[in-house]
Amino acid sequence: MKRKIVYIDMDNVLVDFKSGIAKTEDHLLEQYAGRLDEVPGIFARMDPYPAAIESVYFLSKLHDLYILSTAPWLNPSAWIDKVEWVHKYFGKERNSLFYKRLIISHHKNLNAGDYLIDDRSNNGARDFQGEWIHFGSDRFPDWKTVTKYLS
DSSP: OOOOEEEEOTBTTTEEHHHHHHTSOHHHHHHTTTOGGGSTTGGGGOEEOTTHHHHHHHHHTTSEEEEEEOOOTTOHHHHHHHHHHHHHHHOSSTTSTTTTOEEEOSOGGGSOOSEEEESOSTTTTTTOSSEEEETTSSSSOSHHHHHHHHO
């Protein structure tokens, strides 16, 4: 039986964006008010979303997983920070879960797959050809509900 392809967004799905804000200096929060995703290095400060790591490892036994994220166009450090975050929490070795399985795109609808777990409809998520699992919605409020649905 062919394994289904599941794409997982990073920000507010795998990664707790608010945790990065909480670790950012006040002067940067003021300087980048209204555009916090442009704070240099903010993505490197973020913690995993609750239950994300365990859920992803469980789902990796059932499905073919990829990270599909968007990085802010005006924050070049975000692109590097996202790769380093994946290395930190999932490893960077050839046998690690997401080795060469991180896709950064502003057009998520161009990826072929069965499921996209994403908290927002932006950047092509709404037009994804498979099923968009709206993370944080009433139907899928957390990793427990997503894991149960995909099991």
